[in-house]
Amino acid sequence: MTADNGVAFYQSPLLAHAGVPHGFSTRIGGISDGPFTSLNLGNPNGAPVQDDVSKIDRNYQLLAAATGLGDRRLCRTHQVHGCGLSVVSSTLTFDNSEKADALLTADRGAMLSIRVADCVPVLLATGDGQTVAAVHAGWRGVIANAVGVAVGAIRQRVGQDVRILAAIGPSISTASFEVGPEVADAFARTFGPLAHVVYPPGATKPHVDLRTALWLQLMELGIAEDAVDTNDRCTVRDVDEFFSHRRDNGVTGRMAAVIGVK
DSSP states (O other): OBOTTSOBEEOOHHHHHTTOOEEEEOSOSOSOOGGGOSOOOOOOTTOSOOOOHHHHHHHHHHHHHHTTOTTSEEEEEEOOSSOOEEEEOTTOOOEEEEEOSEEEEOOTTEEEEEEESSSEEEEEEETTSSSEEEEEEOHHHHHTTHHHHHHHHHHHHHOTTOOEEEEEOOBOOGGGOBOOHHHHHHHHHHHGGGOOEEOOTTOSSOEEOHHHHHHHHHHHTTOOGGGEEOOOOBTTTOTTTOOOTTTTTTOOOOEEEEEOOO
């Protein structure tokens, strides 16, 4: 969908129906230029070209306004491709300092954000929308079960029987995610015969299906099948919509998945 301010983003039908403010950003509707055109929400680590931080901050403001989170404070972490989780309370503000790949909150003043440029963003919410989480899951995060850590943290705080909604956002697709044998082996060890390691026609190296692997993890965690939704967008393939670290050889921007308490 496209907001009045020109920001284009995706929403989960499940989370939207539950009234949870959220969004999966695209690259459309911001003020950055060059390789970061235009809704860039983060700089590439170690790349020779960097976006102006003031433009990134303004892009976040535009996304927050578009998703109904304009009155919330931005909470984000230093993502490290692991399974660490930060709990955000009304007395804490995270801004790229704490190392973690998931955030959780019940604070109505917070907007949780995780950044991606091929990895999978996962947004979680209790059925009543009063506790939410955002998870960054690349292949290392999937193997480390980052989404399981987040689900466990929600259950520990709210109750083991709480209904949890999960939205798997746009990411690199199986067709575009060629991996080395060490990654394929890690998935085989973790998932066994359901590893979702495939060889597309003509491929000489294995490919991994991250979104299906995450769906499987959510099923194993006891999340109801009708409480999970996903999508078919590919950050590598859909050039006009998304930044892609792999496609653009590291010189590219970042999307974000944002969520707040109902």
